[in-house]
Amino acid sequence: MAPSFSIKLRGTEREQLLQIARQSIRNGLYGGDALEVALHELTDALTARLGVFVTLMQQDNLRGCIGSMQSNEPLAQSVAESAHGAAFRDPRFPQLAEHELDQVCIEISILSPMEPLTSPDRSDLLATLRPDVDGLLLQDQHYQSTFLPKVWEQLPDPEEFLNHLLMKAGLPTDHWSTTIQFFRYHTVSFQEGKDLGDRVWVVT
Missing domain, CATH: 3.30.700.20 (Hypothetical protein ph0010; domain 1)
Structure with a gap:
């Protein structure tokens, strides 16, 4: 929480x-x-x-x-x-x-404040996201990016939202690692x- x-x-x-x-x-x-x-x-x-x-x-x-x-x-x-x-x-x-x-x-x-998301995999993360509510911060070593909740207006699909967040950080859309971290906020x-x-x- x-x-x-x-x-x-x-x-x-x-x-x-x-x-x-x-x-x-x-x-x-x-x-x-x-x-x-x-x-x-x-x-x-x-x-x-x-x-x-x-x-x-x-x-x-x-x-x-x-x-x-x-x-x-x-x-x-x-x-x-x-x-x-x-x-x-x-x-x-x-x-x-x-x-x-x-x-x-x-x-x-x-x-x-940031709420850490302890998602074990991509599918779990996507199921956790709340469109139009959650802002999302991605961190993986020196890679970082965030989308404010208003970005859902342009990217209403969670899969598309996550793909663009990864690209914004300079990562491929299928990236996942043991060091990747996500935090949500509103x-x-x-x-x-x-x-x-x-x-x-x-x-x-």
């Missing part, structure tokens, strides 16, 4: 994280580093140490995605670093240009342009 864990995020806190992400990207456009967040102004929820990914979408197309599975930084600072990385350090894309800033939509995904995600309201979201 995954470790017991929960964090409550209000609409105002989610909006603050989105503003931090956008300001951090704006800093980078003018030659600066990621935004240094004033931690003394934050609520307890925004200083929690959690894994987080920031995704940039441009007209429904991926424009960058960077994050960390775990972090020793406060959540708000991790968001600032990840947003800056998604805009300027994702090796799949050129650096974000100034004219693109108003064209991108920012999405933040906060990760639950996320709470929110994005610009959506009504965040005052409802409290709980990451568990």
